Amino acid sequence: MRKDPMPTLDREPTRRLFLWRSLTMGSAAVAAGSGFANGMGNPDNQPPNVPDWSRSLGEGVAVRAYGKPSEFEKNVIRRDVEWLTASRESSVSFTPLHALDGNITPNGLLFERHHSGIAEVDPADYRLMLHGLVDKPLLFTLDDIKRMPRVNRPYFCECAANSGMEWRGAQLDGCQYTHGMVHCVMYTGVTLKTLLDEAGLKTNAKWLLLEGGDAAAMTRSLPLQKALDDVLIAYRMNGEMLYPENGYPVRAVIPGWEANMWVKWLRRIEVGDQPWHHREETSKYTDLLENGKARQFTYVMDAKSVITCPSPQAPLKHNSGFTVLSGIAWSGRGKISRVDVSLDGGRNWRSARIDGPVWDKALVRFYYEFDWDGGELLIQSRAMDETGYVQPTKNELRKIRGVNSVYHNNGIQTWHVRKTGEVENVEVS
């Protein structure tokens, strides 16, 4: 169905505004002075009643000393897929992207990926060792790390295997599962450069090993150049200390690179002169090609986007008319410069409205407002970043990389919107 490899753009801000004004709230409008009546499409729109919550005192302050969502939002949670992995200790739970908006992920809903479950670290016994090709090996307590100069940076964090099941065609029914291994929070921490400067690097230093304190002792090799560029040794997310499942008390933040390298419960940094070739960078987190060779050290998460609403878990509830399509985009190479949207499976594209802050290597939120005629749609989004890179189709990726890998699938996602408003994960050829 998809024909045009290059975007064709058509901007109609004026028409969109008109559509909004003419197509929407007519359903809720009533004749002035005659009281409020029901509108089309809102059959249960009744005049304001005096509900229970307006009749009596509610719960007092600090009864919930730490807040939580309304009981009516109890379905907005991280979810795992039991058949996807052998155990829940080495598994993933997904962020409910379809039920969120904006570009900051709330702390309760950051996706999880563990290799030996959640290490529950006592901060008093926490230590971070820095050794190897350094002038002065160092051992830090958590208080040491908190005493240092620190910075605050918003970054996305995406698992290399996000969308990994989709290499072999449309598989999982909802953006929570197809794309929910990504989050974006404000991280606070010390730059790794500060620690390395303190230890002093030997002249032959070229690589670092990051090791986690969980029972898997998760290890990854990190090039020194990246370590000195923008890597953080972070201990806070959105202001408060990391949650246990996100690496409490200290994790690595490797901006723009695959989340497997963002080692949690970080206990050791070794400086060496070559990569270590440990399990997670040989057997795993490499991209096996058709010819039997594997791409290794494929760190950067390239530009990607997904429409979060409508999507299979967030169908349209109206029959036609003014519709807001919304989604997220991100790039491990810098800022998102543009997002395009197609309603017809990639034949025609229009530029989406990016709203809210646009940060380097962070999620951005986009919207596309249009007049839905009530017919079937094949909706797609396509991200572009400041390097000029354009998010490819899944088939363009498959031509080059085959379908052996479960990593680094940043192909364009298609949702099929039915006349009923229901949405399904599909592929277009």
Place this chain on the structure above:
Amino acid sequence: MRKDPMPTLDREPTRRLFLWRSLTMGSAAVAAGSGFANGMGNPDNQPPNVPDWSRSLGEGVAVRAYGKPSEFEKNVIRRDVEWLTASRESSVSFTPLHALDGNITPNGLLFERHHSGIAEVDPADYRLMLHGLVDKPLLFTLDDIKRMPRVNRPYFCECAANSGMEWRGAQLDGCQYTHGMVHCVMYTGVTLKTLLDEAGLKTNAKWLLLEGGDAAAMTRSLPLQKALDDVLIAYRMNGEMLYPENGYPVRAVIPGWEANMWVKWLRRIEVGDQPWHHREETSKYTDLLENGKARQFTYVMDAKSVITCPSPQAPLKHNSGFTVLSGIAWSGRGKISRVDVSLDGGRNWRSARIDGPVWDKALVRFYYEFDWDGGELLIQSRAMDETGYVQPTKNELRKIRGVNSVYHNNGIQTWHVRKTGEVENVEVS
């Protein structure tokens, strides 16, 4: 003790960096190759052991389908002060500013201020009425509101009574209590202008009444000009739906203005030609002066700042040497342009380092790194905003406004740091 009304500045970035390098991690350094030993000030620094969390599988994914902080952070909670108010249903719980960093407040820790407790609203029964001097009265369901074009904006929200007890001198021992009625999150919502455009304003429309759905039916008058400028009808904070205590499902966001106007559980917006002079803008939320007259409609929260660490609840744990002082600043009139810090009760000032995003009408995070000689300190911060406004001393404010009010105290806060590292709330004259 304070002498200079005007700032004297002294920037020394080079010296600061030197201080950091020379004064810090020496305490944790050890001779290369000889294993790790204890350092000064870190007597319990032991070589990495193999703690329990590295020996066994942790809890699996999605066991906590909605995340929460580590058990070791259980003291980082909202707290109320029982003697401060007559009941907990009309009271306040304070954000633990001393235990946070960055400029985004995590959703679990947003301060509360209720007038009849927390309304627990069923979103299916939620309605928002818009009526009065409009062409077309409207009644919105939550789905209607979610269907509209929306925007994402980070704003601070500060209670007019924040620091209110401090008008009569140093009262409360900790920035959680003196300044903890402020938060900053990313709000998502529809602009009020969108709703008003839809309804169509009569030519004599000049004021709006916002009414909450709690049993107090909290009401405030809002000038039309502000309503058309930047007010949001918001339903999300940091991406997820508002929590019940923050107005679930819909609240007003009045950027830069006192939080009492940010009506929660918003159920009604009436358009009129004059203010309503209801209780919360006559008996309360007005500033009673010495001459018996009261300032009314004092909406804007002027530039303000506070040092969050060290502070009474976050004492210094070391005896001397490299020290990071940290705090937050904000202004209801725009962006923060500079923050100065004094270590000697306002005699001498130096420019702080602002780190992280600087948004309009949002919290900014500042740091000041210095070499603490171990002696007593009188630490202060002073915010400046892009209009040129400089945060005043408390005494400067008292000269003009007296001490009858509990509102709009944005005076400079002083903390007394003792040689022991303990910190106390004090006043300097």
